[in-house]
Amino acid sequence: MTGFNVSSGPLKYDTEFAREIYSLENGHHIKKCMQCGMCEVSCATRKEMDYSPRKMFLLLRTGQREEFFKSNTMWMCSTCLMCKVRCPRGVPIVDVMHDLKCYAISKGYTERAQAAFYQSFWKEIWSRGKQFEGGLMARYYLKRGWKDIRKDAFRMKDMGLTMLKHGRMPLMPPKSVKGLKDVQKLVEVAKAQLQKGADR
Amino acid sequence: MKYSFYPGCSMEATAVPYLKSFEAVAHALGIELKEIPDWNCCGATVASGVIGDYPAQVMTSRNLALAEPHGADIVVPCSSCYMNLAITNRKFKEDGHFRQMADEALASVGMKYGGSLNVRQIIDVMVNDVGLDTIKSKVKKPLTGLRVAGYVGCQTPRVFPWEFDDPEQPVFFDKIIEALGATPVKFPVKARCCGSSHSVAQPEITADSCYNIITSAQDDQAHLIAAVCPMCQLNLDAYQDLVKERHKLKTSMPVLFFTQLMAIAMDLPPDAWALKHNIVSPFTALAKFGVGK
Ligand code: SF4
Ligand code: SF4
Numbered sequence: 183m184t185g186f187n188v189s190s191g192p193l194k195y196d197t198e199f200a201r202e203i204y205s206l207e208n209g210h211h212i213k214k215c216m217q218c219g220m221c222e223v224s225c226a227t228r229k230e231m232d233y234s235p236r237k238m239f240l241l242l243r244t245g246q247r248e249e250f251f252k253s254n255t256m257w258m259c260s261t262c263l264m265c266k267v268r269c270p271r272g273v274p275i276v277d278v279m280h281d282l283k284c285y286a287i288s289k290g291y292t293e294r295a296q297a298a299f300y301q302s303f304w305k306e307i308w309s310r311g312k313q314f315e316g317g318l319m320a321r322y323y324l325k326r327g328w329k330d331i332r333k334d335a336f337r338m339k340d341m342g343l344t345m346l347k348h349g350r351m352p353l354m355p356p357k358s359v360k361g362l363k364d365v366q367k368l369v370e371v372a373k374a375q376l377q378k379g380a381d382r
Numbered sequence: 383m384k385y386s387f388y389p390g391c392s393m394e395a396t397a398v399p400y401l402k403s404f405e406a407v408a409h410a411l412g413i414e415l416k417e418i419p420d421w422n423c424c425g426a427t428v429a430s431g432v433i434g435d436y437p438a439q440v441m442t443s444r445n446l447a448l449a450e451p452h453g454a455d456i457v458v459p460c461s462s463c464y465m466n467l468a469i470t471n472r473k474f475k476e477d478g479h480f481r482q483m484a485d486e487a488l489a490s491v492g493m494k495y496g497g498s499l500n501v502r503q504i505i506d507v508m509v510n511d512v513g514l515d516t517i518k519s520k521v522k523k524p525l526t527g528l529r530v531a532g533y534v535g536c537q538t539p540r541v542f543p544w545e546f547d548d549p550e551q552p553v554f555f556d557k558i559i560e561a562l563g564a565t566p567v568k569f570p571v572k573a574r575c576c577g578s579s580h581s582v583a584q585p586e587i588t589a590d591s592c593y594n595i596i597t598s599a600q601d602d603q604a605h606l607i608a609a610v611c612p613m614c615q616l617n618l619d620a621y622q623d624l625v626k627e628r629h630k631l632k633t634s635m636p637v638l639f640f641t642q643l644m645a646i647a648m649d650l651p652p653d654a655w656a657l658k659h660n661i662v663s664p665f666t667a668l669a670k671f672g673v674g675k
Contacts, residue, residue, distance in 0.1 A: 207434050207435055207436060208435065226536075226574065226575035226591070227575070227580075227587060230584075230587055256431075258580075258587075260427075260536075260575050260577065260578040260579070260580060260587075261427040261462075261465075261536070261537070261578060262536035262537070262540075262574075262575035262578070263465075263536055263537055263540035263541070263549075264536070264540070264550075264575075266540070267540050267543045267549045267550070277430075277435055279431070280430040280431045280434065280435055281434070281435075283431035283432070284430075284431060284432060284433065284434050287431075287432060294583075295583035295584060296580075296583045296584070298583070299428075299579065299582050299583040300428050300431050300432050301432060303426070303428040303429075303432075303579075304428060304429060304432040304433065307422075307423045307425065307429060311422040311423060312391050312394075312422065312423045313391035313392075313423050313426065314391070314395070315395055315396060318582075319582075322582060322583075340623075341620055341621075341623075341624075344620065344623075344661055345396065345620060345661070348658065348659045348660070348661055349398060349658065349659050350395070350396045350397075350398060350399075350616075350620075350659055350661075351395070351396070352394075352395050356391070356394055356395070359420055359421075359422045360420045361420055361422070361444070361491075362422075364444065364491040364493070365422045365441060365444060367490060367491050368437075368440050368441050368443075368444060368487055368488070368490070368491060369433060369437050369440065369441050371440070371486075371487045371490045372436055372437035372439075372440035372441070372483075372484075372487050373433065373434070373437050375436070375483050375486070375487060376434060376436050376437065
């Protein structure tokens with residue numbers, strides 16, 4: 183966390199990195215931020231974040247590459263939209279958070295539990311067009327490995343059994359979407375369109 | 383009243399009681415629902431964070447294209463599904479650049495969406511299409527004396543702020559509760575976050591958020607919480623043991639989908655109440671309305 187003990191050494195602005203972030207789908211909105219702090223006081227998960235959205239935007243503008251990759255900010259966002267309705271500059275903060283998650287994953291920063299969760303969730307959608315709780319959990323623990331399974335096993339088992347008892351935990355996945363090929367193609371085409379737009 | 387219906391993944395699984403009670407209530411209110419044929423996942427709050435906003439919205443738009451031939455507005459109960467479908471739909475209507483690109487993508491699989499539909503949240507439909515007076519007229523067993531904390535959650539009121547309600551202190555949900563004869567309590571956290579999908583990777587976050595919500599309901603002497611969103615209901619209900627353990631909380635708080643309360647007040651058969659699916663037992667709170675196991 184940044185404090186008042188600022189070094190007298192020159193501050194290095196990595197403008198290359200900042201430009202890369204601006205080129206993300208919603209990245210240019212970051213330039214509109216006026217550092218008022220409204221998102222900071224509104225955020226549902228502020229106390230879990232190492233940098234508030236406001237501080238994160240400052241870091242990005244000054245190109246603090248390493249700090250960004252170390253930070254948990256975007257992974258803590260729960261998409262509650264409070265910041266988006268309150269930001270006086272109209273920064274779609276939550277959409278920027280989406281970009282930051284994508285960017286971190288694309289650069290291989292996937293060791294956080296949340297990143298594993300996001301990837302598992304997406305694999306589920308990709309492979310059947312729908313989400314299945316059982317499949318999601320299986321994929322998630324496969325990614326997280328034995329240590330996490332042991333840590334969570336007891337609690338998850340209890341909760342899973344309770345849900346099963348109340349008929350809220352289907353053991354069989356839902357039927358795959360008939361047009362699954364179309365779903366996949368749509369995603370591929372859309373990604374290619376985005377890429378083309380970014381290269382232009 | 384005719385609608386296309388987008389149930390979303392959770393209604394088929396963890397939120398069955400929502401599906402059962404909603405279908406029964408809709409039928410009793412003269413709402414005709416036609417499930418969107420072969421619909422796919424909306425991407426929840428997650429897809430955008432892996433593949434990006436635009437690809438996730440294009441994936442969502444397949445549902446709009448599939449619904450269009452039916453020619454009726456789409457009703458959506460889940461808040462995340464509502465967020466994704468409604469924002470994508472709005473982009474088709476108002477963002478020419480988006481529309482051009484998305485048309486191109488849809489055409490690659492031989493589909494087309496003309497942008498003729500509206501995407502409607504279930505509360506919006508209940509208040510503005512069905513109407514509070516109609517709901518009142520269908521109530522046979524008013525829930526007099528039942529104090530209800532109406533939990534609207536995050537995305538429902540905030541996707542399009544002020545379009546059908548206040549984004550931070552929404553009122554429509556309380557009006558529905560009132561129409562059933564119950565008393566909505568003040569419940570200032572009614573539109574705060576439930577911890578959403580942190581329930582998997584970092585359940586403590588969900589437990590802390592739910593603790594705030596449950597204790598706020600208790601402070602206002604609510605007998606139960608009514609929920610709109612499958613995720614909120616699941617977090618508040620299934621994680622309540624974890625909340626109690628972590629925060630040394632002694633008393634429990636039943637959490638129902640509001641359509642379950644409607645089914646009870648409208649005196650529909652117990653199958654429509656679907657109460658066996660609720661994890662925290664609602665039976666003591668509802669005993670005086672003739673609701674038993
Ligand atoms: S509320 Fe908006 S302008 Fe204010 S600090 Fe946050 S992003 Fe910047
Ligand atoms: S949407 Fe994310 S960043 Fe914005 S207030 Fe909610 S949790 Fe915080």
